[in-house]
Structure formats: structure tokens, C-alpha cells
Amino acid sequence: MKVILDTDPGIDDALAIAYAAAAPEIDLVGLTTIYGNTSIHQASRNARYLVDLLQLDIPVARGAEAPLGASDFRSAGIGHGSEGFGDVIEIPDLGVDHPQSAAEYLVQMAREHGEGLTICTLGPLTNIADALALDPEFARMPGRVIVLGGALGGGGDVSETAEDNMARDPLAADTVFASGLPITLVGLDVTLKPLYGIADFAVLSAASPRVGGFLNRAVQSHLNFFCVTLGIDGCGLQDPTAVVACTHPQLFKTIETGLRVITEGARCGATIPDPDRPPVAVCRDMQTQAVMQELTSRIASLH
Incomplete structure (x- = not known):
């Protein structure tokens, strides 16, 4: 399948891009970048660095530098x-x-x-909203859009109700969910289930000194953030889990519902069901060990 990753690298983005580069099911067409984990300048630089590290011959297209209606963004x-x-x-x-x-x-x-095109978004949805504004027919073009974000079944990560990617540009997210794009949502309901710890990254580093070694070096402070700040024994695999949903949808259990994102007020960024909206496949569970094994085996094969 032909895939574009819309990404804000980002440590977990680096894992996701590495998996996409290694997965035989994926023909990685290109990367589009978005603000989020970093500024847009850093995101594009980091994406081009990963393209070089992974020895890919694909373009990096620079995306939005701020949410809809905003003039700047500071990570x-x-x-x-x-x-x-x-x-x-x-x-x-x-x-x-x-x-x-x-x-x-x-x-x-x-x-x-x-x-034949799958778009997998790993950051805020501003680029997708901009594409819809550029050509409303875009909503009927791609075969699938895998969206990382939302917290339909529980609490968020930036507030009690909101997940980070939705909260950074709730207007863009709400626009995308209203568009009729063929969306699968991979949210915090599932992405915090697989946890990678110190030993898991050590396996990648030993098997793939160049790529896995870089990921192992980069992730140490991220692991510390999850372990010390969030009290979680390992870091969540949000972004790479979304890319596995591209290649192995059979490992994920989904329900269908329309979605809305609250765009103002105390619950701004919350993702809620809306039966009047076009249906979205929402992941609610997955085969966690199989997803982790798929990630490990593919990334470990990179040399």
C-alpha cells in the first residue's frame, strides 16, 4: 500500500517512520510535516534527518506552522x-x-x-484540514486516513477529557471528522496499552546499531518522562501503533460512530460521539503483544 505519514518528529514519530520504512506492506510515498512535538522548522529538519538515516528516497513536504486561525505555535x-x-x-x-x-x-x-493511498496522521490535523480547504474533493480521494488521536473511551493526556493532537487544533480536527474522509481513529484507548521499556529499546539497539541505536539514545529522556512524571513503567507507543493499524488492521477491534471535537470551553479538544456525523472506525482494543512483536521485528531488521 502507498502511505504518506503526516508527522511531527518526535521520538515516537521516529519509531513510527522506522517501522513504515521496514514494513514490506508499505510503499512509503513521502512525509508531510506538522507542528506539535516541535516547531514546524524542527519537524521538517527532523523528518529529513530520518529520511537520511533510514536511507529513503522520498520527499518531505513542509506543513502548517500553527493551528487554524493562529499565527504561531510554541512547543x-x-x-x-x-x-x-x-x-x-x-x-x-x-x-x-x-x-x-x-x-x-x-x-x-x-x-x-x-x-490506493493511505494517509496516516501522527500530529494535529491542520494539514488535513488545509487539504480539504484547498480541494473539497480531497474528502473522496484517499482510500484510508488513519488518525492518531482522541480519547473516546477515557481520560485525555493534556486534560481530563482531551488528547494532545485533538487539543492542539480542535477546529481542524472537528473539520476533518465532519468531512466524510474514510477515517480510522487510533486513540489513547489503545495506544497506551503497549509499553516499551529500557530492555525493549536495548533489543532494538543490539539488533540494529545504526537505526535502533539512534532510537535508543533518543528515547532515554522520553522514558524518564513516562516513568517519573506519568508513573508508567515504559513509554507508550502511540505513533507506531497507528502505523501498525495501517498494515495489520486485523489486530484491532473497532466500532463505528460519528465524531465531534469540542472547539471551545472547559472541554475543548474532547472527542465525543455524534451519530449525525459521517461514520468513523474507532479502535477500542487490540492484540497488544502481536502489535509489539510486529514493531520489534520490523525495526530490528533495519541495518
Whole structure:
């Protein structure tokens, strides 16, 4: 399958991109970048660095630098460090961005590949909303859109009700869920179930010194954030879990419901069911060990 990852690298994004590069089911067409874990400048630089590290010949199209209606965005750097890759702070600025914006690139690729294209979003949904604004027919072009985000079945991670990607641009998220795009939502209901600890990253580092070694170095402060700040024994695999949902949907249990994102007030960013909206496949459970094994085996094969 042809896949575009819309990404804000990000340590877990790096794991997700590495998995996509290794998975034989995926023909990785390109990366589009978005603010989120970092600024848009850092996100694009980090994406181009990963393209080089993974020896990929794909474009990186730079996306939105701020939420809809905002003029700027400042990342707090919490959990991902000042440059996005934890304690790895000397990241070379390699290559150049694609001449098209992320929205333009997404629309062009959707026109070319149609239902053969899967878009997997790992950050705020601003680029997807921008693509819809650029061409309303975009909603009927791609075969699947896998969205990482939301907390339909429980608490959020940035507030009691809101998940980070939805909360950063709730207007964009609500626009996307209203569009009729063929969406599968992979939210906190499932992505905090697989936890990678110190030993898991050590396995990747030993098996794949170049790629796994980089991931192991980058993740140490992220692990500390999860263990010390959140009290979780290991870091969640949010972004890579969403990419496994692209390649192995049979490992995930879903329900169908329309969705709405609250755009203002105390519950801003909360994702709630709305039966009057187009149906979305919402992941509610998965085969956790099988997902973790798939991630480990594929990333460990990278040399």
C-alpha cells in the first residue's frame, strides 16, 4: 500500500517512520510535516534527518506552522526534549523540503493514487484540514486516513477529557471528522496499552546499531518522562501503533460512530460521539503483544 505519514518528529514519530520504512506492506510515498512535538522548522529538519538515516528516497513536504486561525505555535518540548529527539540535540539540517506545501502535496498524491493511498496522521490535523480547504474533493480521494488521536473511551493526556493532537487544533480536527474522509481513529484507548521499556529499546539497539541505536539514545529522556512524571513503567507507543493499524488492521477491534471535537470551553479538544456525523472506525482494543512483536521485528531488521 502507498502511505504518506503526516508527522511531527518526535521520538515516537521516529519509531513510527522506522517501522513504515521496514514494513514490506508499505510503499512509503513521502512525509508531510506538522507542528506539535516541535516547531514546524524542527519537524521538517527532523523528518529529513530520518529520511537520511533510514536511507529513503522520498520527499518531505513542509506543513502548517500553527493551528487554524493562529499565527504561531510554541512547543513546550515536554517529553521530547528541546529538539524533538530527547537528549540527541545535535541534528544536522540535511536536504531541502519539497517545493509544494504539505496540503498541496497531499492533494496531488490523493489525485494520483486515489483509493490506493493511505494517509496516516501522527500530529494535529491542520494539514488535513488545509487539504480539504484547498480541494473539497480531497474528502473522496484517499482510500484510508488513519488518525492518531482522541480519547473516546477515557481520560485525555493534556486534560481530563482531551488528547494532545485533538487539543492542539480542535477546529481542524472537528473539520476533518465532519468531512466524510474514510477515517480510522487510533486513540489513547489503545495506544497506551503497549509499553516499551529500557530492555525493549536495548533489543532494538543490539539488533540494529545504526537505526535502533539512534532510537535508543533518543528515547532515554522520553522514558524518564513516562516513568517519573506519568508513573508508567515504559513509554507508550502511540505513533507506531497507528502505523501498525495501517498494515495489520486485523489486530484491532473497532466500532463505528460519528465524531465531534469540542472547539471551545472547559472541554475543548474532547472527542465525543455524534451519530449525525459521517461514520468513523474507532479502535477500542487490540492484540497488544502481536502489535509489539510486529514493531520489534520490523525495526530490528533495519541495518
